Amino acid sequence: MERQIKSVDVGWWIVSHEQKLWLPNGDLPHGTAARFALTGLAGAPVGEWQGETVWLIRKNCSENMGSVRQLIDHDAGLFQLAGRGVQLAEFIRSHRFCGYCGHEMHLSKTENACLCSHCRQRYYPQIAPCIIVAIRHGDKILLAQHARHRNSIYTVLAGFVEVGETLEQTVAREVMEESSITVKNVRYVTSQPWPFPHSLMMAFMADYDGGDLRIDNHELIDAAWFRYDALPLLPPPGTVARRLIEDTVALCRAEEE
Ligand SMILES: [Zn+2]
Numbered sequence: 001m002e003r004q005i006k007s008v009d010v011g012w013w014i015v016s017h018e019q020k021l022w023l024p025n026g027d028l029p030h031g032t033a034a035r036f037a038l039t040g041l042a043g044a045p046v047g048e049w050q051g052e053t054v055w056l057i058r059k060n061c062s063e064n065m066g067s068v069r070q071l072i073d074h075d076a077g078l079f080q081l082a083g084r085g086v087q088l089a090e091f092i093r094s095h096r097f098c099g100y101c102g103h104e105m106h107l108s109k110t111e112n113a114c115l116c117s118h119c120r121q122r123y124y125p126q127i128a129p130c131i132i133v134a135i136r137h138g139d140k141i142l143l144a145q146h147a148r149h150r151n152s153i154y155t156v157l158a159g160f161v162e163v164g165e166t167l168e169q170t171v172a173r174e175v176m177e178e179s180s181i182t183v184k185n186v187r188y189v190t191s192q193p194w195p196f197p198h199s200l201m202m203a204f205m206a207d208y209d210g211g212d213l214r215i216d217n218h219e220l221i222d223a224a225w226f227r228y229d230a231l232p233l234l235p236p237p238g239t240v241a242r243r244l245i246e247d248t249v250a251l252c253r254a255e256e257e
Pocket of ligand 1: 098099100101102103116117118119120121
């Protein structure tokens with residue numbers, strides 16, 4: 001848990017405030033605390049990467065504060081830990097006071113939790129589960145341009161799990177809401193923590209079952225079936241969306257041969 005950082009403490013430094021992190025020279029600081037003038041601040045280890053400690057310091061550096069997105073090209077392990085650090089910092093910042101009784105809270109010494117010593121309530125970081133699903137129809141894949149992204153990238157469908165819903169129900173509901181089709185043969189592929197702001201993407205593949213493609217104009221700008229060898233601009237490597245698309249393309253190609 002948090003302690004005073006010594007000049008010889010070494011590793012990767014996540015210096016985070018308001019969902020941003022310090023990226024001097026556009027990169028995550030790596031080296032001794034002294035080198036980055038972090039000595040004496042309060043910090044805590046949030047994990048280890050390639051045998052070195054990854055530290056979290058909750059502080060605003062004013063300059064060179066950037067987004068975790070800038071680290072998406074890094075090794076997946078370091079990107080994941082940076083996301084973890086930024087989310088923990090944001091969790092602590094948003095839990096200064098108890099939501100039940102309004103008293104000031106303090107950090108647990110044994111786990112990532114905020115404690116209210118007045119009413120004994122205990123708060124843990126929240127994670128918002130999301131589904132993301134690649135839908136295949138023969139040699140084609142359903143890809144959509146999302147209104148909230150405002151770029152020319154086409155990607156798979158995704159949405160938040162609602163209270164009281166199973167993941168299978170979320171897949172069926174999101175696909176129906178956004179595209180008016182039904183899917184079958186839904187199977188789990190992988191997951192990826194997605195710290196924007198605190199999602200956990202749970203990735204599925206599915207097959208087209210029935211219905212005519214009709215998009216939800218609030219969520220999507222466009223959606224279409226693309227043949228696996230004639231795809232539009234895709235999400236970058238490192239994203240779970242890209243992995244799903246590539247897995248679906250591999251399936252299409254295998255069947256074609
Ligand atoms: Zn309380």
